[in-house]
Amino acid sequence: MTGEQTLSDTPWLEQGAEPFIKIRGVTKKFGEFTAVDNIDLDIYQGELFCLLGGSGCGKSTLLRMLSGFETPTSGSITIDGMDMSNVPPYERPTNMMFQSYALFPHMTVEKNVAFGLKQDKIPVAEINDRVHDILTLVELQDYKKRKPQQLSGGQKQRVALARALVKQPKLLLLDEPLAALDKKLREQTQFELMNIQEKVGITFVVVTHDQEEAMTLSTRIAVMNDGEFMQLGTPTEIYEFPESRFVADFIGSANMLEGRIVEDGPDHVRVKTDLGEVFIDHGQSVKEGSRVWIAIRPEKMHLSKEPPLKPGPNQAFGMVDDIGYLGDISIYKIRLENNQIIDVTAPNQIRPKSRTHTITWEEKVYLHWQASSAVLLTK
Amino acid sequence: MTETSALAVVDPAPPRLGAVSQLARRMQAGWRSIVIFIPYVWLFVFFLLPFFIVAKISVAELKMASPPYTDLIKWAEDGIMTIRITFENFTYIFEDDLYSKTYINSLKISSISTILCLLIGYPIAYGIIRSGPVARRLLLFAIILPFWTSFLLRVYAWMGLLADRGTINNVLIWLGLIDEPIRMLYSEFAVYIGIVYTYLPFMILPLYANMEKLDATLNEVAADLGSRPMNTFFKVTLPLTMPGIIAGSLLVFIPATGEYVIPDLLGGGNVLMIGRLLFNEFNQNVDWPTASAVAIVLLFLLVLPMTIYQYYQGKAMEDQ
Ligand SMILES: Nc1ncnc2c1ncn2[C@@H]1O[C@H](COP(=O)(O)OP(=O)(O)O)[C@@H](O)[C@H]1O
Numbered sequence A: 001m002t003g004e005q006t007l008s009d010t011p012w013l014e015q016g017a018e019p020f021i022k023i024r025g026v027t028k029k030f031g032e033f034t035a036v037d038n039i040d041l042d043i044y045q046g047e048l049f050c051l052l053g054g055s056g057c058g059k060s061t062l063l064r065m066l067s068g069f070e071t072p073t074s075g076s077i078t079i080d081g082m083d084m085s086n087v088p089p090y091e092r093p094t095n096m097m098f099q100s101y102a103l104f105p106h107m108t109v110e111k112n113v114a115f116g117l118k119q120d121k122i123p124v125a126e127i128n129d130r131v132h133d134i135l136t137l138v139e140l141q142d143y144k145k146r147k148p149q150q151l152s153g154g155q156k157q158r159v160a161l162a163r164a165l166v167k168q169p170k171l172l173l174l175d176e177p178l179a180a181l182d183k184k185l186r187e188q189t190q191f192e193l194m195n196i197q198e199k200v201g202i203t204f205v206v207v208t209h210d211q212e213e214a215m216t217l218s219t220r221i222a223v224m225n226d227g228e229f230m231q232l233g234t235p236t237e238i239y240e241f242p243e244s245r246f247v248a249d250f251i252g253s254a255n256m257l258e259g260r261i262v263e264d265g266p267d268h269v270r271v272k273t274d275l276g277e278v279f280i281d282h283g284q285s286v287k288e289g290s291r292v293w294i295a296i297r298p299e300k301m302h303l304s305k306e307p308p309l310k311p312g313p314n315q316a317f318g319m320v321d322d323i324g325y326l327g328d329i330s331i332y333k334i335r336l337e338n339n340q341i342i343d344v345t346a347p348n349q350i351r352p353k354s355r356t357h358t359i360t361w362e363e364k365v366y367l368h369w370q371a372s373s374a375v376l377l378t379k
Numbered sequence B: 001m002t003e004t005s006a007l008a009v010v011d012p013a014p015p016r017l018g019a020v021s022q023l024a025r026r027m028q029a030g031w032r033s034i035v036i037f038i039p040y041v042w043l044f045v046f047f048l049l050p051f052f053i054v055a056k057i058s059v060a061e062l063k064m065a066s067p068p069y070t071d072l073i074k075w076a077e078d079g080i081m082t083i084r085i086t087f088e089n090f091t092y093i094f095e096d097d098l099y100s101k102t103y104i105n106s107l108k109i110s111s112i113s114t115i116l117c118l119l120i121g122y123p124i125a126y127g128i129i130r131s132g133p134v135a136r137r138l139l140l141f142a143i144i145l146p147f148w149t150s151f152l153l154r155v156y157a158w159m160g161l162l163a164d165r166g167t168i169n170n171v172l173i174w175l176g177l178i179d180e181p182i183r184m185l186y187s188e189f190a191v192y193i194g195i196v197y198t199y200l201p202f203m204i205l206p207l208y209a210n211m212e213k214l215d216a217t218l219n220e221v222a223a224d225l226g227s228r229p230m231n232t233f234f235k236v237t238l239p240l241t242m243p244g245i246i247a248g249s250l251l252v253f254i255p256a257t258g259e260y261v262i263p264d265l266l267g268g269g270n271v272l273m274i275g276r277l278l279f280n281e282f283n284q285n286v287d288w289p290t291a292s293a294v295a296i297v298l299l300f301l302l303v304l305p306m307t308i309y310q311y312y313q314g315k316a317m318e319d320q
């Protein structure tokens, strides 16, 4: 960046900002089967955008349409102002990092990385410099002469990343870049990936089925299901303001209560559920009497052995059915009067004096949550 | 401590059990050496022994007798052993340019046939890999199908097709494309047709086996990195299918060089190939020593490609 043009951190909120990638009404059918269903999407320069969804929801297909390996059945894709309809993969300003890494087995690390530069007829000296620089960036400068078979999973992943990055594409597409790594390495690599993206300043579109990964990496996330976008937003928006039961459930976990609107005021909503009344401290225009769902995150419920001082909304009680001790937190499964199980998580901030939990099995406990914690969902 | 040692003294079972298991182990080792031994016996009886017999005959002299060559070792009456070896057969082969011409022609025909098989077989193998699972099985079956009829029968069928009054000429005349039959049978052209036709499956099958292991994503990676399809073929697909190309080429080249039936039936007297020469020396001239020398020279001509084949087989195994 030269400083002439400072990029906003939230370009999608800017009035009149020109999107870098414009996806308009894109549909992809395989025979009768619709893999991607009428998608509209704008992605901005410098974003680290995540496509998140379960297996088979069409994430890879959408990515492959961006890279040119699949042609949309209908709709259009524009990258940096250029219509991509008739542009073959080898002429697109994009590079892709494949899920299986797909390193060339007959080439050394160095040759793998240099392959893309050679296609552009770049002078040998410059190729060597750029290969050296990118291998230094991914900390593989000592592995230049190795063949892919002689590398560990994490090293292969970094070669694949270097090979895709070295051409300095306008857009880097990554299909489940970290899925093949074990948990520790994956978490570490997530941050490396973010650092690298910041350094090179290239727009990234990442496909993942791992919601934690999506939350950690992205500027924005599109949650996909059955070829459609369920919700589009920043990690915080997606987590704290899910718009549907699917998203609330897919991202993290949520306790879902069914109920009916009793009162819909300008600054509050009251909902009648099996557990009693739920009071939500922000207005939402829904018809009184209509069926709704309340989602409450397990960490936003408070657990206590003492009954509340005075009865009111946003309270419930039940029996401890099960406790999952995870070390840093514990998950309590609370069985309510109507037999519904509610998950509550609580951090283990204080090291217990004895080796037993302060709250134990079959104990009667009281739940409450703040009026701002519950999310009202209509679909 | 004391308890266990007392037990060991009282109970004789452990040492007996040990003996049984030892016997079992020894028998197992015996079996293993037998199993390892079988291929060596096979190689000795069916390869090394015949080779030595042929080598022996190649350094003997021609004799009007049965068998028609002199003994290598002679015992004089006073018990003195004399060994008679002659390299005249070999010098004869190198002096008479009929032999060198025939060797060169054989190598020329087998090389060109190998290249033709590769040019035809490679796209076929690639096409089979690229087709759907059902079509793939059918196509593979079609490649193997000719093996179900006799090789001789198939060569005779080509005679019927290529003859002056054969099917191809008849059809061409009937269509009015030619007035006089084209001479195809008893020419090098017919020999090429016969060899390429016969050995094509030996090219396709190793290529298929090699290409099956090829990751199709690599083509996409190459395209993604800016490589056009043609460049991708030469930089990615071709190097990765090299083991298959070498295996297939040698499987065609080696037997084609020594081929006898095809040049005899389809080439007639007009095509010089070493297999026919060998046959003539053995049967018409009844000159076993010269025939053996011809065979030994052929063997050494083929050792080089066979060594290459072995080397690449070994390397391919290492890579997996
Ligand atoms: N080439 C293809 N032919 C037929 N169906 C396909 C093809 N590619 C993908 N699909 C189907 O499209 C759906 C979405 O696939 P994909 O985009 O790979 O999902 P994912 O979200 O797991 O990456 C899947 O049901 C898959 O079976």
Ligand SMILES: [Mg+2]
Residues within 6 Å of the ligand: A059, A060
């Ligand atoms: Mg996928």
